[in-house]
Amino acid sequence: MTIYYSFFFLLTQTILAFPVGHRHHLHLNRKNIDVQVIVTACLSLSQQSITPPVISSTSRASVCGTKTINHSTVYATAIAERNSPVETVVQRTTGPVPNNANPTPTRATIPNPVTTTVPNLTLPVSQNFGTQTPFTLSPSNIAIITEPSSMSIPIKQTIASLISSSTQIATTLATNSVRRSTISSSLSSSSSSSSDGYAEKQKRYVFAHFMMGNVYSYTEEDFRTDLHRAMNMGIDAFALNLGPDEWMPARVSAFFQAAKSFNVRLFFSFDMSVMNSSEELVGYVKKYASDSSYFLYQNQVFVSTFSGQDQMFGSNNVRSGWKTAFIDPLENDGLSIYFIPCWTAMDATEIYSMPFVDGAFSWDAWTNKISRLDEKYTSLSLKTQKTYMSGWSPWFFTHLSSKNWIYPSELLFHERWMEIIESSQIFTEIITWNDYGESTYVSDIRGSLPQGSEEFVTGFDHSIWCDLAKYYIQWYKSGSQPVIEFNEIYYWYRTHSKSATAQNDPFGLPENADNASDDIIVIALLKEPGKLTVTTGSTWNCTEVKAGLQVLNLPFEEGKQVIEFVGDSSGVTISGIGDVEISNSIEKYNFNAFVGKITA
Numbered sequence: 316m317t318i319y320y321s322f323f324f325l326l327t328q329t330i331l332a333f334p335v336g337h338r339h340h341l342h343l344n345r346k347n348i349d350v351q352v353i354v355t356a357c358l359s360l361s362q363q364s365i366t367p368p369v370i371s372s373t374s375r376a377s378v379c380g381t382k383t384i385n386h387s388t389v390y391a392t393a394i395a396e397r398n399s400p401v402e403t404v405v406q407r408t409t410g411p412v413p414n415n416a417n418p419t420p421t422r423a424t425i426p427n428p429v430t431t432t433v434p435n436l437t438l439p440v441s442q443n444f445g446t447q448t449p450f451t452l453s454p455s456n457i458a459i460i461t462e463p464s465s466m467s468i469p470i471k472q473t474i475a476s477l478i479s480s481s482t483q484i485a486t487t488l489a490t491n492s493v494r495r496s497t498i499s500s501s502l503s504s505s506s507s508s509s510s511d512g513y514a515e516k517q518k519r520y521v522f523a524h525f526m527m528g529n530v531y532s533y534t535e536e537d538f539r540t541d542l543h544r545a546m547n548m549g550i551d552a553f554a555l556n557l558g559p560d561e562w563m564p565a566r567v568s569a570f571f572q573a574a575k576s577f578n579v580r581l582f583f584s585f586d587m588s589v590m591n592s593s594e595e596l597v598g599y600v601k602k603y604a605s606d607s608s609y610f611l612y613q614n615q616v617f618v619s620t621f622s623g624q625d626q627m628f629g630s631n632n633v634r635s636g637w638k639t640a641f642i643d644p645l646e647n648d649g650l651s652i653y654f655i656p657c658w659t660a661m662d663a664t665e666i667y668s669m670p671f672v673d674g675a676f677s678w679d680a681w682t683n684k685i686s687r688l689d690e691k692y693t694s695l696s697l698k699t700q701k702t703y704m705s706g707w708s709p710w711f712f713t714h715l716s717s718k719n720w721i722y723p724s725e726l727l728f729h730e731r732w733m734e735i736i737e738s739s740q741i742f743t744e745i746i747t748w749n750d751y752g753e754s755t756y757v758s759d760i761r762g763s764l765p766q767g768s769e770e771f772v773t774g775f776d777h778s779i780w781c782d783l784a785k786y787y788i789q790w791y792k793s794g795s796q797p798v799i800e801f802n803e804i805y806y807w808y809r810t811h812s813k814s815a816t817a818q819n820d821p822f823g824l825p826e827n828a829d830n831a832s833d834d835i836i837v838i839a840l841l842k843e844p845g846k847l848t849v850t851t852g853s854t855w856n857c858t859e860v861k862a863g864l865q866v867l868n869l870p871f872e873e874g875k876q877v878i879e880f881v882g883d884s885s886g887v888t889i890s891g892i893g894d895v896e897i898s899n900s901i902e903k904y905n906f907n908a909f910v911g912k913i914t915a
Contacts, residue, residue, distance in 0.1 A: 656675065667701055693740070815904075
């Protein structure tokens, strides 16, 4: 006998109401809101009673262009027979509907999903929505949800959380071209006026913070070297950290000229810790906004900052200062600005309350700060229909007369990328490309080093991190874990223990040094299982590892650091020795990371 299973969940288009006391809002494109939601689902459910989730059905208002719409509750009903095609009905109750929307049910049929041929992303139940889900799926089954490309990532996550309280949901993010075209061609009645904007909204971008203050000695060819490496990594744009130096405009010009040969764009991130002139900021934007190498988002000129939360430009407050001295002169000149400042020292609620701010970027990208801030920024981003640009950094250590501290960073590379991959953020900025003075750089060592940083930077090339970051960037952008084609092993470690005592260091032990871990970190990208052996000093560690991404952290000892992998299938051995030995007999402290790589 044919058995059908059905489930019901309630959506309002731009606002999803949750139980009283824990209510959050869902938003799509802030400037082009399409209130038609289409959900196509194929479920393999357990044979048990399924009741709808408890969600308030109170009608709310949202904006579609310039028109205010009172939304009725939208019911998306999916009825699926095991091993049969899926037919989805999206039904709207009576009431006002947006332009170009069809108030009658819309049907779309797709072929049977095959889980092994579709790139999937496992989404955790969102902790931001507090959703009540009195129904469950069988732990032995997987639900596949395929949504049109116009649906935003936050809504995808919410749908996943609505139909799963204890079971992980493998969710395809509309990355399969066959399914996307099938759905798109079937939904002829949905609004097309804003579909391009939604596709761009869903796309994910990776930027890299580029310290222009370190490129005094650069030529155009040096910029080409950086652009080529960034393009290979999958970086979309460099955020140019600009200062007021007299030589700076010439280097900016050379960078833009070099970028014309690469598919990597540039945008300004004004360093407001040293820049005070709004006229200078406006001048830079006006000069380069129309350049083919400038990064635009939704046809708007993308602009960021480092700091600036105290800058008033002669006004009596920050809000009016930035509006009248920076935004207004540009808009009066016909330029639409997508402004996403990094005002980390300002309360996030205040940032998101400013009408001319389109999003926020937080500089705090290290383990002792990020989790709590991510939650607040993400919540405000959803509530205000604005964006949050998350920061990713591989390391932090500075040892100068003016600043001397560390942030725990041993596993930061992997752990922070995984947080970002699992998030709903569409912007991520690498902190940094070339800030040698704080050891956050992922590039090789070129240009002009900040005075005093030579002591802890020379000999500590981080460019191997670019190769590893490429894997995570691809994962973040596609929503699918990349296929590993050959065996690669990355590793890093500090060159002395946190308990070592320097004999001649004028700055002393860095603040927070005790929070560091005396570990060697190994990240292996393996196409086959095998044996991974790490010899640190006199200690030998052998681990049976599976194919795929493997992350190990092992206590290090003084002496040589040797790594070897033997593949079970191929029998091929790859091995390497770190160029720098660990020694606790030191003259000065250096908590920078030595980075290495082993490959066939």
